[in-house]
Amino acid sequence: MSKPRAPLGLVSRVWAFIEEPKSVTLVQAVGVYTTAIIFGALSFLHPPRTTSVILGDFLVTSISSLMIFAGAVGVITSITGWWWIERPLAVGFLFVAGCLYLYSVVEAQVLSDGNRWLQIGFIVIALGGLAARWLRIRKANYDPVT
Template sequence: MTVLTRLWLRIHQPRVISVLYFLIYLCLASGGLLALLDPPASLAGQIGTAAMSTLSALLTFGGIVGAFAALPGIWWLERTAVLSIGLASALYAIIIFTLHATTPGNRLLQLSFVATVALMQIVRWHRIRVRPYDPDRVPPTV
């Protein structure tokens, strides 16, 4: 058995979903870190550097924790990542909507992508709120 095969078999089932979420978390962590290092001037100028730093820190933290938890399937830790990213995306969506309503220009495309990230975090929360993919798990009755 090759090293790659052994590594692949150590990834939590379903492996494709775990790998895709790992990549999603890496993208979010990268975006958050880059925004921490060099905040977008158009946004930071509107909401302030403290708010931009908070949003970026939530995204970076969630992305790092999620990437760490996704491959081995550490569901209880991934919940922290989902909450952090969900909060960051909800705050960002509110900021975008406010800017759309109060400044010239159309920000609805940007808002739709951010809202999609927020909705996907709700989907992920639902999948991991209890031990996911466990064949011995008793399904919730509610």
């Protein structure tokens, strides 16, 4: 007769709940989506002046709101493996927000003094990361391996 196993602790249960591959899931949930929530909220509370002048207050508020919403949905859906929800509502909305912000930075580069190439480069890198995530989960309902 085998010995009864001790119940899993809270940390072990949470760790077991996180979708495989856990390293990718944690980078996506904590590194990308939590960052979107934090910086979306900061931008909502204190809109960047240059972007507000170029896009207007409504679009800056919209970008910030998209970031907060997409980040919140993304944390939940990436950890649980609900990729069919993550694709449009997290990756898609963050991609749209990033494209709008990229437009404002490119316009500022073209129409005003100063150099914004570093910003443009990092925005394009971030959009590439989102595109890679979308490609990784594009056909998946629950498991990107299938």
